[in-house]
Amino acid sequence: MPMPVDTRGRKIAIVCHCLLNANSKVEGLAKYAGVHPLVARLANEGIGIIQMPCAEMTALGMRRWGQTREQYESVPFVEHCTALARDTLAQVEEYQRCGYQIVGLVGVDGSPTCGVAHSAVGDWGGEYEPEAWAETLRDTGRAPKPGVHMELLMELLEPLGVRFVAIDESVEGHGVDAVIETLTTR
Numbered sequence: 230m231p232m233p234v235d236t237r238g239r240k241i242a243i244v245c246h247c248l249l250n251a252n253s254k255v256e257g258l259a260k261y262a263g264v265h266p267l268v269a270r271l272a273n274e275g276i277g278i279i280q281m282p283c284a285e286m287t288a289l290g291m292r293r294w295g296q297t298r299e300q301y302e303s304v305p306f307v308e309h310c311t312a313l314a315r316d317t318l319a320q321v322e323e324y325q326r327c328g329y330q331i332v333g334l335v336g337v338d339g340s341p342t343c344g345v346a347h348s349a350v351g352d353w354g355g356e357y358e359p360e361a362w363a364e365t366l367r368d369t370g371r372a373p374k375p376g377v378h379m380e381l382l383m384e385l386l387e388p389l390g391v392r393f394v395a396i397d398e399s400v401e402g403h404g405v406d407a408v409i410e411t412l413t414t415r
């Protein structure tokens with residue numbers, strides 16, 4: 230009996246949870262229905278996907294407010310993200326040990342948790358009224374630093390050669406072309 234042909238590409242991208250499931254986002258912030266268009270582009274390139282857990286949803290659930298990096302820098306949340314990042318590290322190490330290529334990690338710019346180049350900042354204490362929350366969102370700034378979860382992932386994965394890129398939903402096309410170009414060139 231001839232062995233079946235194995236056609237896997239041995240290329241894998243690590244992708245933030247909400248890019249495969251917009252439902253994990255804070256209410257009011259989703260700009261696509263379910264799966265981000267990036268995913269189809271990755272599929273066309275024959276690149277497999279590791280979907281990371283959503284650090285915010287798994288810590289605070291679906292009724293959470295939008296928060297800033299300063300709020301998510303709490304010790305318990307950083308510990309939560311550290312545990313998630315270590316799990317991602319273990320998967321990367323195992324794939325690399327067996328000859329697979331991790332083509333990069335795709336974050337979500339602007340997120341206080343998953344931003345790569347930018348994350349939401351604002352030194353305030355939280356909000357309770359929807360109107361106050363909307364006002365706070367308008368006032369929330371962006372700082373040129375990674376989100377809380379992403380910073381921990383960079384510490385663990387950059388030494389292994391993993392490149393970090395991000396979808397940016399504030400720009401036309403969300404930066405998908407640039408992400409695909411980076412992930413498909415080495």
Ligand code: SF4
Nearest residue numbers: 246247283337340343
């Ligand atoms: S950006 Fe990160 S924390 Fe925010 S919804 Fe997406 S996966 Fe969750």
